[in-house]
Amino acid sequence: MPLTPDTELELLFAPELIPLDVKLSLHSDLHIRPLASTDYRRGHLDVLRVLTVVSDLGEEAWVEQFHRQRTCPDTYYTLVVVDKTTDTIVGVGCVFIERKFLRGNGIVGHIEDIAVDEKQQGKKIGLRIINALTAISERKGCYKTILNCSDKNIPFYEKCGFEKKENEMAKYASERSRTPRL
Numbered sequence: 001m002p003l004t005p006d007t008e009l010e011l012l013f014a015p016e017l018i019p020l021d022v023k024l025s026l027h028s029d030l031h032i033r034p035l036a037s038t039d040y041r042r043g044h045l046d047v048l049r050v051l052t053v054v055s056d057l058g059e060e061a062w063v064e065q066f067h068r069q070r071t072c073p074d075t076y077y078t079l080v081v082v083d084k085t086t087d088t089i090v091g092v093g094c095v096f097i098e099r100k101f102l103r104g105n106g107i108v109g110h111i112e113d114i115a116v117d118e119k120q121q122g123k124k125i126g127l128r129i130i131n132a133l134t135a136i137s138e139r140k141g142c143y144k145t146i147l148n149c150s151d152k153n154i155p156f157y158e159k160c161g162f163e164k165k166e167n168e169m170a171k172y173a174s175e176r177s178r179t180p181r182l
């Protein structure tokens with residue numbers, strides 16, 4: 001299936017936010033753009049499976065989540081790399097913007113959920129995704145861009161220009177305690 005032009009898609013954010021140099025540095029068979037409302041069908045969740053176990057709630061629930069993100073202005077920047085020859089997704093990543101009271105109401109970019117299709121790893125797609133997300137974070141005015149990763153991925157993020165700072169702590173909620181009550 002040939003690539004669907006961006007102009008025919010409902011996109012999560014303005015495509016102009018993705019820097020031209022990142023677009024040009026990709027292989028000619030690849031295209032980088034914001035997540036689109038029809039990307040469930042292009043395998044968005046399949047690519048995320050290389051990262052973790054994915055519960056597929058179906059297209060309707062996926063589209064609902066897309067619109068929840070889209071209605072939070074200036075907050076979610078999820079992008080995808082699409083194989084132009086098949087119109088399927090081969091790489092994904094997100095930066096979301098946190099608004100702080102510190103640093104003069106400063107803003108911070110949090111990079112999340114980076115994944116590249118197993119068959120396409122090692123071709124600099126991950127690097128281009130991180131470059132694009134960092135550029136978006138900086139263009140939106142974030143004073144820093146941060147992420148959590150496993151020890152295994154530290155060399156990858158160092159190649160992307162990140163350095164190790166502090167430690168990650170996590171507390172996972174039990175099924176019972178995370179039932180929404182408010």
Ligand SMILES: CC(=O)SCCNC(=O)CCNC(=O)[C@H](O)C(C)(C)COP(=O)(O)OP(=O)(O)OC[C@H]1O[C@@H](n2cnc3c(N)ncnc32)[C@H](O)[C@@H]1OP(=O)(O)O
Pocket residue numbers: 050051111112113114115116117120121122123124125126127128147148149150152153155156159
């Ligand atoms: C915030 C988060 O989401 S953390 C979770 C990250 N995602 C995952 O772990 C899911 C499974 N892994 C993947 O999807 C991919 O392998 C990624 C995203 C980690 C890397 O994407 P790729 O496209 O394969 O990496 P890419 O080709 O851009 O690599 C860029 C550079 O980092 C290096 N690199 C990539 N992964 C590693 C690694 N695990 N160890 C050492 N170096 C690495 C590459 O060799 C390359 O170096 P070079 O410029 O000297 O040639």
